[in-house]
Amino acid sequence: MLTWKKNTPMHTPLVARCLRGLETVVAAEVLGSKLGAVTELRHREVHFRTRQSVPSLRTADDVFLLAAEGPDVGTTRHTLRDLVALAELTDTDRLLSVRRGARASARDITGVEVSASFLGRRTFTRYDVEDVVGQALARRLGLPYHARRKGTAPPPGCCGWRLTLDGTRATLMLRVDDRPLHRRPYKQHTIAGTLHPPLAAAMAELAGIRPGDRVLDPCCGAGTLLIEAALARPGARFHGFDLSPASVTAARANAGDLPVRVRRGDAGRLPLPDACVDRVLCNPPWGAQVQAQGLIAVDPARWWTELRRVLAVDGTAVLLLPDIEDLATALRHDFTPAHVQRLRLAGAQVFLVCLVPTPSASPARGRPCGASAPGPPEAIDPAGQASA
Known part of the structure; x- marks a missing residue:
């Protein structure tokens, strides 16, 4: 049976979409930010109710108003017409009214676009689903429908709808804002392999950054990890290194006025003293999207050696690893896993891990933060330019 949950704006039912594996992290952000009550976790979805008009979730890809739910229509094309009932059941006037009150902008709606996804094998495509639902919504609203089938971007002012089929339910949702949450305004410059902002x-x-902590990304790329950390914990100190001049330029431009210092440096021999970093955030260049450069291209173990050297005895490193077997490498370099979480990122399996130094094997105990590192390969001036 199709249902629509009628609620006052003070108890609006919402759905946060996220990467597979981050559902509990998003739910924790909802609860920790006192946005409302979490009602259900599903595949890539966190359902919750809120008393706030504009929920701000940094770990979610996007946030939608829950429009209507019904049974999954099955795997064959001839049942797609059953999805029209979702559009007919939706209280579009009410949803659009709530959306107008929640949006940051006041742009008029000029059209309808739909993004669809489903689990399992089907005899239809996502575009077939989008067209059926989109055309039905467009008729109800008296607006043009923008098809995504040809890959063209929707025109300004299109309201975004989302339809999911999870094998049990068909769920129709309306995007709260004009653009997805994962499209961060600060990210004006990008490079190959740049990290997905909600994952960052x-x-x-997960790093548990404290006021005054020194936070490091030794392979910072376009700076996404450090920027997200600085936005969440502005009282810490953020430092990034990258061997690529293009990456350093992109990271500095993206960071803008945030307290993020980015310099050129080799992750295999960082110009930092021993044991002076409290938190490390990194998506290392393991070769899937970005090839390693410098010393770690010759000897990948140097990356782990430097990480262990600069991390404080009570420090934490939060990393993305492409294979669970990489944890064996971490153990050999005197790290202990404190958290391991499997994710799906761009269709591939990755592992989000928190590592802490193994207490019995601290290599830098007693050296004060600020002491000179042994034999740095290059000096780096305050402007971040390397000199031999």
Whole structure:
């Protein structure tokens, strides 16, 4: 049976979409931010109710108003017409009214677009689903429908709808804002392998950054991890290194006025003293999207050696690893896993891990933070330019 949950704006039912594996992290952000009550966790979805008009979730890809739910229509194309009932059941006037009150902008709606996804094998495509639901919504609203089938971007002012089929339910949702949450305004410059911002926010959250902590990303790329951490914990100190001049330029531009210092440096021999970093956030260049450069390209173990050297005895490193077997490498370099979580990122399996130094094997005990590192390969001036 199709249902629509009628609620006052003070108890609006919402759905946060996220990466597979981050559902509990998003739920924790909802609860920790006192946005409302979590009602259900599903595949890539966190359902919750809120008393706030504009929920701000940094670990979610997007946030939607729950429009209608019904049974999954099955696997064959001829049942797609059953999805029209979802559009007919939706109280569009009410949803659009709530959306107008929650949006940051006041742009008029010019059209309808739908993004669909489903679990399992089907005899239809996502575009077939989008067209059926989108055309039905467009008729109800008296607006043009923008099809995504040809890959063209929707025109300004299109309201975004989302339809999911999870094998049990068909769920129709309306995006709260004009653009997805994962499209961060600060990210004006990008490079190959740049990290998904909500995942970077989740990593920063798991790191437990404290006021005054020194936070390091030794392979910072476009700076996404450090920027997300600085936005969440502005009282800490953030330092990034990258051997690529293009990455350093992109990271500095993206960081803008945030307290993030980015310099050029080799992750295999960082110009930092021993044991002076409290938190490390990193998506290392293991070769899937970005090839390692410098010393770690010749000897990948140097990455782990440097990480162990600069991390404080009570420090934490939050990393993305492509294979669970990489934990064996971490153990050999005197790290102990404190948290391991499997994720799906761009269709691939990755592991989000928190590592702490093994207490019995601290290599830098007693050296004060600020002492000179032994034999740095290069000096780096305050502007961040390397000199031999």
